[in-house]
Amino acid sequence: MIVNDETIHYTGGDIQRAVYSLSCEICRSIRLDNPLYLCIMNGGIYFFADITKLLPPGYCEFVKIQSYSDNVQGKLTFVSPIEFPKGFKQIIIFDDICDTGNTLSALVDILKQECKADIYTAVAIYRDRQDSTFKPDFAAITINNDVFFAGYGLDDKGYDRNLPYIYDVNGGE
Numbered sequence: 451m452i453v454n455d456e457t458i459h460y461t462g463g464d465i466q467r468a469v470y471s472l473s474c475e476i477c478r479s480i481r482l483d484n485p486l487y488l489c490i491m492n493g494g495i496y497f498f499a500d501i502t503k504l505l506p507p508g509y510c511e512f513v514k515i516q517s518y519s520d521n522v523q524g525k526l527t528f529v530s531p532i533e534f535p536k537g538f539k540q541i542i543i544f545d546d547i548c549d550t551g552n553t554l555s556a557l558v559d560i561l562k563q564e565c566k567a568d569i570y571t572a573v574a575i576y577r578d579r580q581d582s583t584f585k586p587d588f589a590a591i592t593i594n595n596d597v598f599f600a601g602y603g604l605d606d607k608g609y610d611r612n613l614p615y616i617y618d619v620n621g622g623e
Contacts, residue, residue: 457621460591462614465574465602468590469497472572473504476542476588480570482506486538488513490553492611493546493603497574497590501544509535515557532564540568546603547575551584558584574603575616 460468476482485508489498492514502510514529541561548554554571561569576589577596598620600606601613610617 457617458615459597459599459618460602460616465590465614465616466500469500469574470504472588472590473501476501476505476570476572479588480540480542480568482508483539484508484535484537485540485542486511486535486567488532488541488543490515490543490545490557493605494544494574496603496611497546498544501572501590509538513557515553532561534565538565538567540570541565542570542572545571545573547577547599548573548584548586548589549577549579549582551582551586554586555584575599 482505485506487498487502487505487508487510489495489510489512491512502508511532513532515527543554543557543561545554548571554573558569558571561567570588571586572588572590573586574590576586576592578585578592578594579596597618598606599616600610600619601616603611604616605611606619
């Protein structure tokens with residue numbers, strides 16, 4: 451895929467402005483008190499690194515989850531357990547994108563059973579679709595199309611996560 455100005459939907463500057471705006475919204479909406487910031491790997495890492503630098507200090511934790519091999523909706527396998535710090539009051543889960551919301555919804559349900567904390571979700575991109583089963587609490591960018599994006603944590607068969615911009619993999623086709 452050749453990336454050019456026509457295929458780039460969000461430049462690095464666009465993304466950074468959206469992340470900054472979102473960090474302000476989170477701080478206005480939640481009185482963060484000893485928060486646990488939880489990053490869903492692999493895609494959420496770039497968004498997580500950028501936004502948590504703009505939020506009050508907190509405990510940072512990372513989780514890698516996978517759907518079962520038969521892709522049963524809402525069933526998750528944890529590659530590593532989540533470590534909960536003492537005295538945390540909120541959890542904010544960060545991910546790169548929310549399409550249907552199945553992964554975030556299932557993770558929120560699991561966390562509600564494991565701890566007593568206020569749980570919030572924040573994504574770099576929320577794809578506002580009619581078949582969405584879950585809407586994140588916060589989104590840096592909201593879209594209503596089915597463009598296949600890569601860059602800034604989003605991947606194309608494992609590639610291009612590390613790009614500082616978001617582009618249309620199919621080139622607008």
